[in-house]
Amino acid sequence: MTQVTWPAVTRRDSAGGMEVGARAVMDAAELADLVDALRAEGYTVIAPTLRDGAIVYDAIESAAELPRGWEDVQAPGSYRLRRRDDQALFAHTVGPQSWKRLLHPPRMRLWQAARTAEGFTVAPDDDVPPRYAFLGVRGCDLQAIAVQDRVLLEGAHVDPIYRARRAPAFVVAVHCGRAGGTCFCVSMGTGPRAAGAFDLALTELLEDGRHRLLVEVGSARGAAMLAAMDALDAKPAADAPDGATRRATAPATDADVAAGDAAVARAAEQMGRTMDAAGLRELLAGTLDHPRWADVASRCLTCANCTMVCPTCFCTTVEDVTDLTGDHAERWRRWDSCFTLDFSYIHGGSVRASGLSRYRQWLTHKLGTWHDQFGTSGCVGCGRCIAWCPVGIDLTEEIAALRRPPEAAVPPPAEAP
Amino acid sequence: MEAVAADPMLPAPWRVARVRRDTADTFTLDLAPAGGAAPAPFAPGQFNMLWAFGVGEVPISISGDPARPAVLRHTTRAVGTVTRAMARLRRGGVLGVRGPFGSAWPTDEAEGADVVLVAGGIGLAPLRPALLRILARRRRYGRVVVAYGTRTPADVLFRDDLQRWQARGDVEVLVTVDRAAGGWAGRVGVVPSVLRLASFDPARTVAMVCGPEVMMRFAAQELLRRGVAPARIHVSVERNMKCAVGFCGHCQLGPDFVCRDGPVLPWARLATRLLVPEV
Amino acid sequence: MNTLEPILAEHPFLHGLAPAHVSLLVGCASNVVFQPGETVFREGDPADDFFIVREGDVGVELHVPGQGTMTIATVGAGEILGWSWLVPPHRCAFSARAATRVRAISFDGACLRDKCDRDPALGYELLKRVAMVMADRLQATRLQLLDLYERH
Numbered sequence: 001m002t003q004v005t006w007p008a009v010t011r012r013d014s015a016g017g018m019e020v021g022a023r024a025v026m027d028a029a030e031l032a033d034l035v036d037a038l039r040a041e042g043y044t045v046i047a048p049t050l051r052d053g054a055i056v057y058d059a060i061e062s063a064a065e066l067p068r069g070w071e072d073v074q075a076p077g078s079y080r081l082r083r084r085d086d087q088a089l090f091a092h093t094v095g096p097q098s099w100k101r102l103l104h105p106p107r108m109r110l111w112q113a114a115r116t117a118e119g120f121t122v123a124p125d126d127d128v129p130p131r132y133a134f135l136g137v138r139g140c141d142l143q144a145i146a147v148q149d150r151v152l153l154e155g156a157h158v159d160p161i162y163r164a165r166r167a168p169a170f171v172v173a174v175h176c177g178r179a180g181g182t183c184f185c186v187s188m189g190t191g192p193r194a195a196g197a198f199d200l201a202l203t204e205l206l207e208d209g210r211h212r213l214l215v216e217v218g219s220a221r222g223a224a225m226l227a228a229m230d231a232l233d234a235k236p237a238a239d240a241p242d243g244a245t246r247r248a249t250a251p252a253t254d255a256d257v258a259a260g261d262a263a264v265a266r267a268a269e270q271m272g273r274t275m276d277a278a279g280l281r282e283l284l285a286g287t288l289d290h291p292r293w294a295d296v297a298s299r300c301l302t303c304a305n306c307t308m309v310c311p312t313c314f315c316t317t318v319e320d321v322t323d324l325t326g327d328h329a330e331r332w333r334r335w336d337s338c339f340t341l342d343f344s345y346i347h348g349g350s351v352r353a354s355g356l357s358r359y360r361q362w363l364t365h366k367l368g369t370w371h372d373q374f375g376t377s378g379c380v381g382c383g384r385c386i387a388w389c390p391v392g393i394d395l396t397e398e399i400a401a402l403r404r405p406p407e408a409a410v411p412p413p414a415e416a417p
Numbered sequence: 418m419e420a421v422a423a424d425p426m427l428p429a430p431w432r433v434a435r436v437r438r439d440t441a442d443t444f445t446l447d448l449a450p451a452g453g454a455a456p457a458p459f460a461p462g463q464f465n466m467l468w469a470f471g472v473g474e475v476p477i478s479i480s481g482d483p484a485r486p487a488v489l490r491h492t493t494r495a496v497g498t499v500t501r502a503m504a505r506l507r508r509g510g511v512l513g514v515r516g517p518f519g520s521a522w523p524t525d526e527a528e529g530a531d532v533v534l535v536a537g538g539i540g541l542a543p544l545r546p547a548l549l550r551i552l553a554r555r556r557r558y559g560r561v562v563v564a565y566g567t568r569t570p571a572d573v574l575f576r577d578d579l580q581r582w583q584a585r586g587d588v589e590v591l592v593t594v595d596r597a598a599g600g601w602a603g604r605v606g607v608v609p610s611v612l613r614l615a616s617f618d619p620a621r622t623v624a625m626v627c628g629p630e631v632m633m634r635f636a637a638q639e640l641l642r643r644g645v646a647p648a649r650i651h652v653s654v655e656r657n658m659k660c661a662v663g664f665c666g667h668c669q670l671g672p673d674f675v676c677r678d679g680p681v682l683p684w685a686r687l688a689t690r691l692l693v694p695e696v
Numbered sequence: 697m698n699t700l701e702p703i704l705a706e707h708p709f710l711h712g713l714a715p716a717h718v719s720l721l722v723g724c725a726s727n728v729v730f731q732p733g734e735t736v737f738r739e740g741d742p743a744d745d746f747f748i749v750r751e752g753d754v755g756v757e758l759h760v761p762g763q764g765t766m767t768i769a770t771v772g773a774g775e776i777l778g779w780s781w782l783v784p785p786h787r788c789a790f791s792a793r794a795a796t797r798v799r800a801i802s803f804d805g806a807c808l809r810d811k812c813d814r815d816p817a818l819g820y821e822l823l824k825r826v827a828m829v830m831a832d833r834l835q836a837t838r839l840q841l842l843d844l845y846e847r848h
Contacts (some may be wrong), residue, residue: 064461110426113470118510119430119451120470156677157425157662284673288693318659322471329471331426336665343667344657347496351656357695365669372672538845568845595840597767602795604753604770607839610832614772629844637834 004189004277004377006143009197018223021216024249025256028089028204028211032063033248034172035135035231043170045132046102048092053081055095057102057134058344067092074181074383076392087211090136090204094382098311099141102132105163106335110318111168113329120329127161133170138253139191140183140382142173144311146196151314161333170221173198177206177263179270182345182383184396187275189366192267199225214252214260232298256344275381275396276403277367283402284368288360292401297356299391304337306385306393307362312378313337338362363395425662428468431489438573439492443539444504445480448489451511456486460521460545462653462681466661467491468513469502474651475570476658476676477515478543483550487500489514492542492574518661520681522547523651527623531559533615533645535636537608537628538567543653543680544627548582555587558660562589562615566632569594570601589615608632609639619644625681627653634691636662637684654680654687671696700725707748709776709825717818720811726806730754730794736777736846740792743780744806752798757791762794769833770795776829781805782812782822 018024038045039061049058050067061068071091073080084091111124137145149166173194176185185191192203195380199222203214217223218396232248252260307313317336322329339358344351352358368379379395386394435447450456455469459479460463468474475497481490495504503504506512524547536544551558563582567573573592583590586590593611604611622645633652640650656675657687659665668675671690673682690696701722704710710718728747730736736754737745747754754777755767768790771777780788782805784805 005692040615113428113513115470119432120513122429122513124424124427150474152664155663159664160424288696314661314664317667318474319664320468320471320473326471336659336667338666342657346655346657347494352695354695361669361696369669373674442707567843568843572845593770595843595845601767604772605767606769607756607836609839610836611772613774631839632844635839 004187006146006189006195006376009146013284016294018217018380019356020219020222020223023217023252023257023260024214024215024226025205025252026215026249028087028206028213030248031066031089031213033229033232034064034200034225035060036227037232038133038135038170040232041225041228042131044130045135046099046134047135048090048095050081054079055081055092056097057095057099057136071178072180074183074396076182076386077389078392079387082335086206088204088206088287090174090176090202091178093176093178093183094138094141094384096309096384096388097416098309098382098384099134099137099145100311102134103169104152104159104162104314108161108333110331110333113331115327127164128156129165131168131170132165133172135172137171137173137194138176138185138382139173139194139196140188140380141311142171142183142194142196142198143188143190143380144382145171146313147374147376147378147380148314150376151312156241170225171198171200171218173201173218175201175203175260175264176267178266179206179272180383180387181272182386182394183381184271184273184275185381186268186271187273187396188379188381192264197224200224203263205259205263207255207259210289212256214256215249273383273394273396275379275399277377279371280367280377280399283369284364285397287402288364288403290402291406292398293360295401296359296393296398297354299393300355300359301390302339302355302358303390304339304340305388305390307337307339308335309384309388310349310366311380311382311384312366315343317343338365367395367399425515425518426660428466428474428515430511431514433508433510433512434488437506438659439574442496443492443494443572443574445490445492446503446506446512447481448491448512448514449487450489456489457517458486459483459489459517459546461524461550462522462543463519464543464661464680465489465491465514465516466501466518466575466658467503468515469499469506470511472502472511473499474513474515475499476518476655476661478653478680480542480545483546484553487537492539492545494539515661520677520679522625522653522681523623524550527551528554528557529559529621530532530649531561531617531622532566533562533612533617533622533624533640535608535612535624535626535628535633535640536563536565537632537636538572539574540628540653541565541567542624545575545578546624547625552582552585552588559621560589560617561587562617564591564608564612564615564636565591566593566595566606568596570597571605587611591615607635609635612636612639612643615643617643622649624650625653626650626684630654630691637688647688648683650684651681652684652687654682654691699818700727703750704801707774709748713821717821720818721803721808724807725801726804728800728802730798730800732794732796734794734798735795736792736798737788739788741788743786743788744804745802746776746778746781746805747802749775749777750799750801752794752796752800754792754798754800755795757793759791765791769771769836776826778805779826779830781809782826788796 019282047060068087069084089242113122152162176192205212319332366378430451431448432451434449437445464478477491480492656668658668661676663674663677754771756769
């Protein structure tokens with residue numbers, strides 16, 4: 001039961017082809033055709049790949065590069081990959097990266113400047129990013145993209161770098177059939193079923209010796225891509241006696257849909273933790289002096305891993321650099337973290353010098369003041385911060401502790417005889 | 418704001434028209450737009466991001482007259498790499514300007530009320546535009562008080578202005594210093610103490626406070642003690658800024674982005690936060 | 697001296713005092729005037745008076761060899777000057793000089809001390825009020841010590 005609400009998403013039906021909301025099934029092998037169709041449309045397909053012992057999002061040229069038969073085992077402070085005895089494509093969940101690495105890149109040049117007799121000229125960078133197709137966006141991450149949309153597109157200023165990447169992005173979501181070890185999307189109302197703005201959504205059906213994908217159409221663009229995929233695959237089927245062409249997709253039966261629902265329900269039951277998300281804005285505003293902060297501060301290394309892996313953290317810094325002649329200058333933007341000491345530096349010192357204040361800033365922002373600023377929570381329950389924290393700090397536990405009254409520091413004295 | 422580039426992250430070149438050394442560590446730059454750009458109007462309390470070519474960028478409050486935006490004036494202390502580079506600029510030098518950004522002092526809202534301006538140190542600079550606007554429309558306000566404190570007599574800013582304002586007869590100007598040797602005929606003491614001498618009706622007063630955070634806290638306490646409503650005490654806070662447009666996240670103070678929701682904020686909104694260390 | 701009663705009765709220093717105590721204080725009070733530059737009291741003098749400043753500024757000073765006379769605080773209209781009359785050894789810790797023309801009400805501190813010893817209720821009331829003045833000065837002094845406007 002979740003007390004978290006997210007803004008509703010409207011979808012528009014396609015002019016022709018499948019309706020939004022319609023579902024089809026396809027053989028898992030046909031995913032190759034979807035990838036090919038996306039690439040034929042000029043998209044750079046970003047998908048899960050296996051590298052250095054983790055599942056990371058990278059550009060692929062064919063579906064063969066997807067990690068088959070792998071799942072992740074995650075726990076506080078721990079991430080491992082484990083071989084499965086099947087060829088599941090999406091049994092893993094989320095890894096150390098999120099889609100923000102593509103939409104809100106870690107390092108960008110903003111502009112270059114050159115000294116002139118009159119002063120200087122400034123030229124913004126010609127930013128022509130690739131058109132991305134994201135293959136495998138989980139519910140938590142889909143909501144994280146919506147959260148970043150609100151921060152970077154819907155305020156008084158629009159971030160042109162984010163907009164240039166976000167607007168054309170094609171999203172193929174995946175409804176999770178297996179929970180990660182640290183996630184809690186059910187508590188945060190973000191999954192396992194992806195409920196944001198996607199073009200297509202897949203549910204993996206791996207049972208009875210068949211490996212299929214249930215496909216849900218989320219937009220007119222998604223319907224068109226399915227049609228393009230089918231057109232690519234219009235070749236005579238080997239097993240069709242009359243040479244009829246075989247389409248990649250077939251309409252989903254009720255049994256198919258039920259199987260998809262069951263897979264998602266299984267993932268929901270596997271959730272390893274819950275976050276009581278009710279009233280967090282008020283709770284965090286009212287517990288700034290709670291002794292729990294000192295407790296978590298004694299464990300936190302202020303390493304900033306959590307902010308790097310978090311799909312909604314958006315803080316950046318700027319670096320002004322110049323060449324040796326001093327006549328050319330550039331401004332770069334790169335990711336930054338509120339955990340760094342100089343994040344809050346003003347003349348003479350940092351406002352948040354202690355590790356305690358920096359951990360408190362991160363958590364009270366993510367789960368509290370984000371509501372004041374953007375009208376939603378900043379946390380989507382992906383669990384990355386828990387897995388990638390070297391000391392395994394679990395924010396669901398921290399919140400639970402903050403809800404409890406501060407324990408007495410000293411036990412009351414025994415009654416005099 | 419025609420003079421601001423369409424992209425608020427791009428600095429526009431402005432030329433130094435005049436440099437003035439105010440005190441040992443404080444200086445004032447008057448800027449004029451280079452290349453014929455139109456002057457950008459600003460509201461009292463707003464700031465610009467000033468960029469020293471190849472060195473870096475800092476937020477500096479505008480200290481000039483809002484009725485004359487063609488002279489873009491900033492008064493600042495030379496305390497870091499960028500401000501020290503700015504202090505070395507001479508007439509004709511060029512500075513990058515982005516802005517103006519931020520919220521403004523409530524000079525319109527204060528019409529009909531008594532106005533108390535409380536400044537500490539360099540805090541007089543962001544308040545100067547507010548006072549100039551108020552004095553340009555003096556009849557719209559009740560009593561006007563300027564209470565200003567700084568370190569020593571040698572650190573008193575805008576001496577000519579202070580004398581001129583005092584000489585008008587319709588502004589109560591109270592100046593005090595933390596420490597003075599003989600020869601200073603003025604007051605010695607802290608700003609909250611000198612506020613006690615000011616005449617204003619707390620029930621119809623709007624206060625605007627700017628200075629070191631500790632000084633603002635104590636000044637606000639004194640104003641509250643006198644009976645000024647917390648919602649009518651406005652302070653200008655300062656935080657680390659990198660973008661000034663609400664994206665980099667550095668300037669957050671609780672739920673507020675100081676670059677966008679501030680720097681001028683009502684005391685009622687800030688009080689609990691400023692009393693918790695390291696928020 | 698009765699003409700001082702209406703003036704004193706209005707001053708916050710006497711708020712809440714019983715009428716008998718107010719009369720007693722009025723009985724120990726007199727009007728004084730200092731010209732600009734005139735000494736009000738000198739460091740080391742017996743501290744037998746304290747003042748309510750009605751108009752003008754008094755500089756509290758200390759002479760520091762090598763630095764000259766340092767003004768450490770200004771006491772202005774409505775404020776109380778002097779607490780050493782109540783605190784042993786009843787000697788002025790600092791000097792005080794009128795920075796402008798000063799009109800003040802002077803109280804015979806030595807006489808009031810005797811009365812406080814004999815009437816503890818009066819003593820407590822005066823001690824409370826003087827403690828508030830000292831607390832204010834201490835707070836101001838601490839802020840001055842913090843050197844909030846420090847030069848880097």
